Amino acid sequence: MAFFHARKYLLLSRSLSSSLYSSRWLHVCVVGSGPAGLYTAEKMLKAHKGAEIDIIDRLPTPFGLVRSGVAPDHPETKIVVNQFSRVASNERCSFFGNVSLGTSISLFELREIYDVVVLAYGAESDRVLGIPGEDLKGIYSAREFVWWYNGHPDYNNLTPDLNSTDTAVVLGQGNVALDVARILLRPTAELATTDIADHALVSLQESSIRRVYLVGRRGPVQAACTAKELREILGIKDLYVHIQEADLLKSSADEKEMKNSRIQRRVYELLSKAATSQHAHPISGQRELHFVFFRRPDRFLHSDTGVNVSGVHFEKTHLQGDSGKQFAVGTGEFEDLDCGLVLKSIGYKSVPVDGLPFNHRKGVVPNVQGRVLGDTSEHAIIEKGLYVVGWLKRGPTGIIGTNLFCAEETVASISEDLQQGVLTPSSEPLKPGRQGLLQVLDSKDVRYVPFRGWEKIDMKEKIDGSLRNKPREKITSWEELLHVADG
Incomplete structure (x- = not known):
């Protein structure tokens, strides 16, 4: 035996x-x-x-x-x-x-x-944000979600609710963040021929999520993903991609960062190209990917029942520091983003x-x-x-x-x-x-x-x-x- x-x-x-x-x-x-x-x-x-x-x-x-x-x-x-x-x-x-x-x-x-x-x-394990509402239902770490769709035995009973909302927010813009966004947005017919766990495939086939926001504290120059991962998600068929052109404005410190990093320069170029080639408006029912920069979560908003997440309260940020060491600081301005699912891709522990x-x-x-x-x-x-x-x-x-x-x-x-x-x-x-x-x-x-x-x-x-x-x-x-x- x-x-x-x-x-x-x-x-x-x-x-x-x-x-x-x-x-x-x-x-x-x-x-x-x-x-x-x-x-x-x-x-x-x-x-x-x-x-x-x-x-x-x-x-x-x-x-x-x-x-x-x-x-x-x-x-x-x-x-x-x-x-x-x-x-x-x-x-x-x-x-x-x-x-x-x-x-x-x-x-x-x-x-x-x-x-x-x-x-x-x-x-x-996962890093935590330590902000109010982090224990609301509908909020998961990216690791939990990844282990769920990959069939890890610790998370086969996770059962994230993908059919009670049309909007998901992913906190982070690294490769893992792009992975989970891509799995949510990719046509399930393409996923059906992969080794994705069967329970995840069924849930994604029934999913009502059509809009995913990838949110980062800093700007497009500091996005932590690789060009390969970014190119792949931007290449999803019939996907509407939205990037605020104002977010693409570069400072002199940004220019220095890009000069010293081929990866950052290529990522920025891909984001700029996506911003200029996007359609004026998404088609009704079309799946959407929104890159949101210069935002950090301040607290999670709860639904009327007080149990489920209904959105994220963000503080706008700007960058301080020298090139290569730029960090995000709050501006005191806030805005809300409604959603029924949050995936935190802020690091493993x-x-x-x-x-x-x-x-x-x-x-x-x-x-x-x-x-x-x-x-x-x-x-x-x-x-x-x-x-x-x-x-x-x-x-x-x-x-x-x-x-x-x-x-x-x-x-x-x-x-x-x-x-x-x-x-x-x-x-x-x-x-x-x-x-x-x-x-x-x-x-x-x-x-x-x-x-x-x-x-x-x-x-x-x-x-x-x-x-x-x-x-x-x-x-x-x-x-x-x-x-x-x-x-």
Whole structure:
């Protein structure tokens, strides 16, 4: 069976020769199977031929945000899964799904078991605005909405109401903001051939939303999206795009920013072109995308019942500061924007676990080139054998490829510490590695999903998807995922 009690694996591992186990292996545990974790595993396998790597993840499925974060209409971005699958199926690598750091096993236990522990579990929470009305119904984080339409098992019951309003407001103008706006506005016939979760497709097919506002605190020069993402949403068929031409006026500081950034210059050019080519008025029933600049939310407005969101009260802003450091300040002028759905795309946030130093202000683990520091002070001591990579290390920024360079830096630090004898002094007893993990999981009766359990999930999703002309039909409930993995 693919769904394992740890005791079964222990009996198998004890049949290995004692000479193999007593040789000096480097036992590595990577917590998190997203891009940062799998790039780290790949680099470790190449750099250290004696390394045995275990990857644990709280989900029964690997690949992190490649599966749960990449938009369903971006299949080319998901091709990296083929590379990651080769890493996870390497004979010196093992995947342990359905194993949660902090509940299934503690950080202290992992550090006792492994020579090296690399934390790569990313950011699974959200930043908050901290303004009145933020808890009204109809307000969601972009992460929640993305996980909902991507079939994440934590959010298959989210049920956002898309048919009681014709207007949605997206707070933010980064790539994730453009993703959620595009999913709301794209013809569902085009989404039907993607791997979008079936429950989301049905809801979008019944959606009455025809108007989406993308709202940013600063101007078009500072929009945080890439030209590729912007070009894609502007290219949606029969979409009316509205941009106030007055918002496109540039200051001398804006000009300097654009001169120093090809990306910002290209984004501005695309927005300017869209503004000049827009129709005078939208056609009745036509879907609309409105870019709104120089606005920051002051509070959320509630409906007559006092339960649901009915709009956003915005303060107008203007920019202050030098080029590259311009920030939005309020003008004291306000306006309301009516809507029945709000998606906050204002940033992800990592969460700490017991025993892990954490900078709550920055939302990262204090580190130097991936080496975890004992605290946030200037003279903090390095935590031996504990490393960090990805969003936990640098904050929730960058694209999938950014994690490759991030992983290279962390693995270089591990290699340097090995060369200097920091990690494996001969005076210390050998750490058990995988066998120790199996013993802990067995003692707590944790049933884990190995990589071949994921392969069974993968196969069923692809077979079910082929029946509906989709690349896969995602399994979206914990119960069914574990049942299929059990095989």
